[in-house]
Amino acid sequence: MNKERKNRLAEFAVKRILLLFIILGVLICEKRVFAYTPYDSYTYSNATGTIEAIPTPAPYIPADYINSDRIGTELSRPCDFAFGPDGNLYVIDSNLNKIVVLNRDFKVVKEIKSFKRDSKDEGFNNPQGLFVDSTGQIYVCDTGNGRVLMLNNEGELISVYTKPDSPLLGADYEYKPVKIAVDSSGTLYVINTNEYSGLMKITPQGRFVGFIGSNKAIVSPVVKFWKKIMSETQKKQLLSFVPVEYHNISMDSEGFIYAVSATKSGENPIRRINLSGTDILIRNGYVGVKGDLVTPKTITKDTKSGSVFVDICSSGNGNYFALDSNYGRIFVYNQEGFLLYVFGGRGVQIGTFTTPSAIELQDDRLLVLDEVNAAITVFKKTQFANLISQAEQHYYQGNFEQSKRSWNEVLKLCSTYEFGYLQLGKIYLQEKDYFNAMRCFKLGNYRGDKVTFMTGYNKAYTEIRKIWFSKYLAVMVLGGLALAVIVSAYRRFVSKRRKKQGEGHGKL
Amino acid sequence: MKKQIRFAFHILTHPFDGFWDMRFDQKGSIWMALLGYVMLIVSNVIQKEVTNYLFNDHAMTLTDIGMEIQMVLIPSALFCIGNWSVTTLLDGEGRFKDIVMALGYSMYPLSIIPIPLAFLSLAFTYSESVYYTGLIAISGIWFFFLLFAGIMTIHQYSVTKMIATTVLTIFAMIILVFIGLLFFELISQFFVFATAVYQELSFRY
Structure with missing residues (x-):
């Protein structure tokens, strides 16, 4: 009795869930309403x-x-x-x-x-x-x-x-x-x-x-x-x-x-x-x-x-x-x-x-x-133009977080909108998040101006290079010195060997 | 092998002497020359794939290797055939093989500078762009100088005659392109005609 009841309950639940999925599916698959315009944007x-x-x-x-x-x-x-x-x-x-x-x-x-x-x-x-x-x-x-x-x-x-x-x-x-x-x-x-x-x-x-x-x-x-x-x-x-x-x-x-x-x-x-x-x-x-x-x-x-x-x-x-x-x-x-x-x-x-x-x-x-x-x-x-205006306004007021959010919304509507990536890159550059800045400038196809070098991919890249150099300069110098010492030691070793063999040339 | 590589570098640094040895003393080899073509193709691919985004207009596009091969081989073939057809008429002493070899050896600067430069460019920004463009320009100038010296030496031409034949070679290349296009057009027209006749006949019977 109890078992049967359980089974029936389970069956009922499964049916309910199935129905819910069907309704959800219909809702999701329903054609989105969009505005037709007689012109291209x-x-x-x-x-x-x-x-x-x-x-x-x-x-x-x-x-x-x-x-x-x-x-x-x-x-x-x-x-x-x-x-x-x-x-x-x-x-x-x-x-x-x-x-x-x-x-x-x-x-x-x-x-x-x-x-x-x-x-x-x-x-x-x-x-x-x-x-x-x-x-x-x-x-x-x-x-x-x-x-x-x-x-x-x-x-x-x-x-x-x-x-x-x-x-x-x-x-x-x-x-x-x-x-x-x-x-x-x-x-x-x-x-x-x-x-x-x-x-x-x-x-x-x-x-x-x-x-x-x-x-x-x-x-x-x-x-x-x-x-x-x-x-x-x-x-x-x-x-x-x-x-x-x-x-x-x-x-x-x-x-x-x-x-x-x-x-x-x-x-x-x-x-x-x-x-x-x-x-x-x-x-x-x-x-x-x-x-x-x-x-x-x-x-x-x-x-x-x-x-x-x-x-x-x-x-x-x-x-x-x-x-x-x-x-x-x-x-x-x-x-x-x-x-x-x-x-x-x-x-x-x-x-x-x-x-x-x-x-x-x-x-x-x-x-x-x-x-x-x-x-x-x-x-x-x-909505598209509204989001762009909002994003720009936030940017000029210095609310970078909000501007970033708006730009991401814009890019959700149009993922090929280069200007959005460009502005995101600028915000990341302000926030000194250079890797993200580089990624966004690349997507926005903005290399930066060749006169002042102050913005764009070039600027982010320069900053990253600076960090990289300051991190690894010591390692590079030490490594170079070590390599030089090893090479000279090896050469001396070889020339000694050759002298011993009676060739007399210090050539490698 | 070591001797061949040393000879290639001898040509790069002493073109007149080197190309003379190549033509008249049978030094150098066709394989080393063909390596120049292969290296140029590899160099073009590496330049497009590796060069820093800042200096690379093709960074966001896919590289088509078949296209890269065509871009090197078709102009080279046009130049060799064009130059050979002009110089055989104008007492040039070079054979077709010599022209192919001279062009191949001349192409070395187009790969030995740009390939390392592509990797080096990763350390460059716009502030160092002058080094990048400068080195690319040097490789180009070196190539044209070698080609000029090479073709001049293998044909035993004077400078004025060399310039004249260069102009004629360019004309010959244009004519070759024209004839090639005409030929393909005619062939395709013929095929269209033949298939049309076949279709008509098959519809009727």
């Missing part, structure tokens, strides 16, 4: 000896699509937008000549179509750009009228900046401002149409200071050679070589200007300009800060020509997002100039663009403006 790697695009998980996924129907007012050709200090979004429409102000939920707060000037109503004419400063004042590039307008947050005119009166600009100088950025002191940085000399720096009083951040014209050696042997008429037919033209600027949180020049042959399409006009951008990585790689060897992502940047924005932690209109991609670099990831593409699905024209960042939301589609695509950050 990637970063560059040099692990195989040639630079290649390596896929990464999507760092940002499309979350919302805002067009005229959605906001309830018409948008025809929005070409620029900016966030105000109140979190509202200011969109400028060059076709309908108006500014639409949207709140966080993309509901219309107000529209600015006209303003009073000397008690007369005036409007915009083909406005191309706008900027909202930290007090909520709106600067509008009224391109068609050749002026920059400064409005307060209610849309009332404060001042007008027409063509500055300066001997540097000739009488027939055409002033058609397209993009603008304003620093904390109220100084205006203006991009003028077809202006190759750089950014126009204008004081709050409207006085023209000069051009800053001017580009150099780049003439290739081949062209130089042809120019030497060409006749005068041929030279005239040649296109004039002008320096590259800036296409957009944005102010970062530290008061520096990020500027992009949309040129296919440009050496440095992205710059970070300080107040005196020098480029202070830090460049790193395999490709440098120039978007897509254009080498026939590595056309893994249909890049037959390089990136053409139209806008740039930066986040509070020093990362910057550059918008490429050629392939509709967004390139994200960190403050050390390493490429974090690339995403986005051209197309008609939500998440891709036909004519991307502006990009802005609000907290973790990324907004991209499509000019012809008259729509804003809202992207939200994924």
Whole structure:
């Protein structure tokens, strides 16, 4: 009786356990939910000896699509937008000549179509750009009228900046401002149409200071050679070589200007300009800060020509997002100039663009403006990008343990993400764990810079060599001495032997 | 054997004298020369496998030994055939065997410096990179100097004639590559044609 009962109990237990396993199995094997994106996300790697695009998980996924129907007012050709200090979004429409102000939920707060000037109503004419400063004042590039307008947050005119009166600009100088950025002191940085000399720096009083951040014209050696042997008429037919033209600027949180020049042959399409006009951008990585790689060897992502940047924005932690209109991609670099990831593409699905024209960042939301589609695509950050930001933030704050944990999480999501290994290596180097640093730098394929020798695999290797030498130097010296003594003793022995045998040669 | 090794080092240090002895006094041996080719293959493999990660672009990739053998033997064969075809027309005194031997002996510096250097590089960092690149460059320069001296001596050429034949040799090598590719292409086309005819016939009957 007791035995039977035991057996039945055992049978019951076995059945239970089996059932549990089956349920668990079903749960585990169930397909994971994942977000499909209509574009590839990637970063560059040099692990195989040639630079290649390596896929990464999507760092940002499309979350919302805002067009005229959605906001309830018409948008025809929005070409620029900016966030105000109140979190509202200011969109400028060059076709309908108006500014639409949207709140966080993309509901219309107000529209600015006209303003009073000397008690007369005036409007915009083909406005191309706008900027909202930290007090909520709106600067509008009224391109068609050749002026920059400064409005307060209610849309009332404060001042007008027409063509500055300066001997540097000739009488027939055409002033058609397209993009603008304003620093904390109220100084205006203006991009003028077809202006190759750089950014126009204008004081709050409207006085023209000069051009800053001017580009150099780049003439290739081949062209130089042809120019030497060409006749005068041929030279005239040649296109004039002008320096590259800036296409957009944005102010970062530290008061520096990020500027992009949309040129296919440009050496440095992205710059970070300080107040005196020098480029202070830090460049790193395999490709440098120039978007897509254009080498026939590595056309893994249909890049037959390089990136053409139209806008740039930066986040509070020093990362910057550059918008490429050629392939509709967004390139994200960190403050050390390493490429974090690339995403986005051209197309008609939500998440891709036909004519991307502006990009802005609000907290973790990324907004991209499509000019012809008259729509804003809202992207939200994924776990992958979130972890990277966390890891970087912890690193710059000095919380190495937490940063390490986040990087390991990132590498769990994407084990081929070289930059993660590189940063882990840096942390291990800080912690003087040189063997792990070496391992991570190798996985991150980062040998270190050849100028200062201060980081990378090279640094870890140097430290290990130092330790090794200090440990074994005594042994090596003693061993060498011992070897020398033994050899000389042996030689003496041999020569003695030979002398004895009557040969008389001391040869070994 | 000891004599052969000593002769190889004699060539490395006194190329004009050494190659003269090789060509006209029947010193040296074809086996010692072929050892130069083998050592170069071994040297290339060791360089890719052993060299410090800091100086090694192939550290993260697998080494394909078949590929390494091809990378040495195909260019060597092209050079020997190309040089022989040019120099027989231009009164060169060297036979095909002499060219193969001269090339083989010239290849010694490409292995006797880089093989120990690969191991030594494990003690180097970027601060000592100049020694690494310098020694690799020296081995290369030594190789080209030996090859130049060797080919010049076995054919009994003057320097100007040697330079001219070198240019012609390079042309000959390019032509050889072209003819080789053409030949393989034609053969493969022929096979495609033959199989197509066979298939048509087999479908019909």
